[in-house]
Amino acid sequence: MARTKEFDPDAALQAAVELFWERGYEATSMADLTERLGLGRASLYATFGSKHELFLRSLDRYRENTDATLLTELSQPGPALAAVRGVVRRFADEALREQRLRGCLVTNTATELAAHDRDAARRVRASWDYLETLTAGALTRAQAQGELGPEKEPQALARLLLTVMQGIRVVGKAGDDPRRITDATRLALSLLD
Template sequence: MARAKEFDPEVALERAMELFWRQGYEATSIADLVAHLGIAKASLYATFGGKHDLYLAALDRYIRHPDPDPVEVLSSPGPVLPAIQTLLDIYAAPSPFDRPAGCMVVAAAVECPPEDQAVQSRLELSWGSSEVLLTSALLRARAQGEIRADAEPASLARFLLVLIQGIRVVGASSAGAGRARDAARHALDALR
């Protein structure tokens, strides 16, 4: 008869996500994971597979549960540009004390070799979803007269995506916090 799990896999996955987010994939060892998750090495392998499998599951969790949720921020009725500004300001704000700085997707993009198709596909999914969401919001902004009638929402969405990712990189450092806030503050000027 199989023994029941003595830990909650969802809690362990959340903790693994935080550790990978804070340290990166390469710098996180199996020993680090075992210690941080508080589970036996055999349990880790039995539940999640190897380190790479656990990393992919953690990255999936990060992508599925964004904080803030851009859909929630950008889907509210009314003017779009203030909602975009709110989202940018949230991304430019310092990370809460209990959260790692920066963005796990950005860290994965920087660290991941191009041949790791499993990670690359997750990056594309994350960025593609963000582009679709931003394009939709900008189409609404154009229809409401908030941006120029000849504006290209898809191109502007890519601009915002790259800006957001840059804000997350620069804002991860205390030396870059002011730069990230300034970039967020002036972003809408490029849209009008």
């Protein structure tokens, strides 16, 4: 007879998300994971596989949560341009607050692993593709609603904003001069006028 799990795998996965988000992949040891998740190594391996597999599942969970927020923000009815501006400003605000020390798990993964980890890179690209697609869709709606000039290129603007938002997150982690973030945000948003 198989033993039933004596822990909540969903809660354990969320704890892993938080730990990888705080420390990164390389700086998180198996001992750190077993301690934070409250699991023995055998249970951790049996439930989640290797550290790498757990990291990828954690990254997927993080993306599910952030993608749902972005979908809500950028797909709401009403003025679409205000929604795009709101998302860019939120990224900037997060980079200027205490969360800046953790940054974004997707952006952190891009800088730590994407160059040599194909699975991580694929997830980073998927996340950025999603943000770009949602942003381009909102900008296209803004154009159709007369909020954005007909000479503007929604797809190109979405790519620019994606790049600015990801850059804001990287610069925010260093946190040495908030003007870098505020100036970049202001100038990027001025392109929507």
